[in-house]
Amino acid sequence: MCSDPAMVSISVRPERFSHQLIAESGEFAINLTTEALVRKADEAGVRSGRDCNKWELLGLTEEKASKIKAPLVKESPVNLECRVTERIPLGTHDLFLAEVLAVDVDKSLMDEKGKFCLEKAKLVAYSHGEYYALGALLGTYGYSVRKKG
Template structure:
């Protein structure tokens, strides 16, 4: 496959796209879109998130030392985009869309009711990097909509209609998996034909 070279840039695509809720000391809640986010550790569960220091939510999270990572579904895509381009200094984005909030369980910051999954986080550390600062977040509690949990208690993310961000555009995820973890090395079951 023939390739062209580009100068070093953040070309990791697609990425998860999330809406982060946070609040300040006056209990004002803001929501903003984050595309630079990733799991970095499972035990203890830690998520890394890049945030520009000039964002209003940067100050809220730094002050409260907590936030909620809301995983949006396809029907929230307009809200996701809006939260990424409109400042909370100008408008209450949650109220503008008429979304309801759910109280926090492990933290005082609420989550967005419509989001099928919400991760309640405490700030572990903040590291300045350049255009963005790196927030390491301890995940304390995860709220999951009962609509995406099957009768055996398994979380079926394929039913959540999650979205991703790919070089300036939002995409829905295909609900049919291409494989499952470890499928490439599993032994295939032998089938015997009866004669």
């Protein structure tokens, strides 16, 4: 959204449990998803934290953040610690604008000069219900919990 100050935006449906947590705390973490984590990320998206402990269910590790109270996903190689600056109702979603207070990056993704090597991260993108890594379809929303036919 902006480079100085570093800012991001996320949009969340008000009925989501995460919306309530973000609205109350004014903070959130963005934990980037990798090919190795995509199935767990998908299942996290189709389950509500109101109904289960996602940390235990998915076997993920909570890590203490340096600038915010919200936990980070230790298994994620890149975490953004964010503080909300504005909430804008858009209709089905609210847009949260947030300043990035800290960026936590796994050292294995940095080269000898301290440059981030995106290609090593094997990050995943989600678009219109589908997951992509380098253009390859990895799954569709909810595939981790569908019954096999």
